[in-house]
Amino acid sequence: MMKSPAATWVLVFLLCGASVGCNWRARRELTEASQAAPASSSTDSELAALESNVRAQPYSVPFRYRLARAYLQRHDPQRATEQLQRILEQEPNHVEALLALAEVAALMGYPEKATELCDRVRKVGPTDASAWTECGRFYLGGGQVDPAEAAFQKAAALDPRSINAWLGQAEVALARKQPGEAERLCQKALQLDPDNPQLHNTLGLMRVCQKDDAGAEAAFHQALQLDPTFPLARINLASLYRSQRKPDQAAAQYRKLLEQRPEDVGTRLLLIDLLYKQKQWSQAEAECRRAITEAPEQARLR
Numbered sequence: 399m400m401k402s403p404a405a406t407w408v409l410v411f412l413l414c415g416a417s418v419g420c421n422w423r424a425r426r427e428l429t430e431a432s433q434a435a436p437a438s439s440s441t442d443s444e445l446a447a448l449e450s451n452v453r454a455q456p457y458s459v460p461f462r463y464r465l466a467r468a469y470l471q472r473h474d475p476q477r478a479t480e481q482l483q484r485i486l487e488q489e490p491n492h493v494e495a496l497l498a499l500a501e502v503a504a505l506m507g508y509p510e511k512a513t514e515l516c517d518r519v520r521k522v523g524p525t526d527a528s529a530w531t532e533c534g535r536f537y538l539g540g541g542q543v544d545p546a547e548a549a550f551q552k553a554a555a556l557d558p559r560s561i562n563a564w565l566g567q568a569e570v571a572l573a574r575k576q577p578g579e580a581e582r583l584c585q586k587a588l589q590l591d592p593d594n595p596q597l598h599n600t601l602g603l604m605r606v607c608q609k610d611d612a613g614a615e616a617a618f619h620q621a622l623q624l625d626p627t628f629p630l631a632r633i634n635l636a637s638l639y640r641s642q643r644k645p646d647q648a649a650a651q652y653r654k655l656l657e658q659r660p661e662d663v664g665t666r667l668l669l670i671d672l673l674y675k676q677k678q679w680s681q682a683e684a685e686c687r688r689a690i691t692e693a694p695e696q697a698r699l700r
Contacts, residue, residue, distance in 0.1 A: 444468070452481075459485050459492065466498060475502045491522045493529050500536050509540035520549070527557035534566045543573050561587045565600065577608040595621040599631040606638065614638055627658050633665065645676050663689055 448465040455461055462481050469478035479502055485495040496519050503511035516533040524530070530553035537546035550566035557563065564587040571580035581604045588597050602617030615638060621631035636651035652669040656662060666689045673682035 445472070457488065459489060463492075463494060463498075466495070470498065470502070475506060478502060491518075493519055493522055493524045493526070496522075497529060497532050500532070504536055504539055509536070512536040513540040513542055513545075516545075516549075520545075525556060527553040527560045527563060530556065531560065531562040531566055534563075534570075538566075538569060538573065543570055546570055546573075559590050561590055561594070561597070564590070565597075568600075568604065572604065572607060577604055580604050581608070593624055595625040595628045595631060598624065599628065599634060602631070602634060602638075606634075611638065611642060629655055629659065629662070629665075633668075636668070640672065645672055648672060660688075 445465075445468050448461065448468055451461045452458070452465050462485050466478045466481035466485070469475070469481065479499065482495045482499050482502075485492050486499075489495070496515050500512040500515040500519075503509070503515065513536055516536050519529060519533055530549045534546045534549035534553065537543075537549060547567065547570040550563050550570065553560050553563035554567065564583050568580040568583035568587070571577070571583060581601065584597065584601050584604055588594070588601065591597060598617050598621035602614040602621065605611075605614035605617060615635065618631050618635040618638065621628055622635070625631075632651050632655045636648040636655075639645070639648035639651065649669060649672055652665055652672070655665050656669070659665065666685055670682050670685045670689070673679075673685065
């Protein structure tokens with residue numbers, strides 16, 4: 399079954415000088431693009447071995463599924479889709495293949511196709527909580543709040559210790575403009591894993607949505623106390639400071655992050671934007687030079 403780490407539900411404020419807002423779905427989508435660590439891609443020899451296995455045993459669903467996942471890791475959705483469709487020709491109710499196709503559809507910008515595939519998964523009725531949390535995620539991505547809530551509730555019923563099930567329900571509450579309920583559900587997840595920095599970061603974002611800046615700041619600081627290298631919490635804290643018109647504190651957070659990740663052009667651009675808005679021209683120019691030095695290809699593209 400595909401894993402859906404708690405990081406999937408962590409949100410991030412990637413703002414360039416604007417005030418902190420509260421758009422849960424948009425933040426989640428930004429997070430999936432910026433936070434998810436790239437999967438370890440199969441080497442050429444490993445891929446060749448998988449392809450050889452499938453040729454030798456064309457009816458082996460496990461081999462074909464592993465090959466599909468390898469293609470996805472290598473950013474080849476077309477060949478991944480071909481393998482997944484072959485699996486479904488043999489086993490129309492193969493839950494992992496249906497969810498992998500939903501993943502491809504969502505990545506390609508077809509959320510309605512992803513939700514159709516989740517409808518098929520729901521009819522199968524899997525007993526694995528992670529399948530239901532995956533469906534909930536795709537339903538929310540397609541703007542279908544009610545089936546998303548039902549999927550997350552099913553996941554929680556199957557596995558009351560599923561962090562993603564509780565965080566998914568929290569996201570549903572925010573989509574319904576119920577930030578208090580969202581925080582209550584997030585606290586459920588924290589009871590299961592109180593030392594998880596990602597959950598404290600998420601709690602901070604929920605408090606931003608409730609306009610509880612002090613509570614949000616405390617939650618972001620707690621996340622960073624647990625993991626000083628956690629980039630999203632530091633970016634969110636900097637964004638909170640910017641919304642409070644505390645540019646020096648925001649700049650300090652950007653610089654701490656850049657000490658840890660000097661090649662992070664996105665963070666350096668946020669710092670440059672802040673410095674320009676403060677009319678600190680020489681410092682902004684110096685940071686531009688550092689961006690070119692530390693990551694010339696990324697800086698050129700930006």
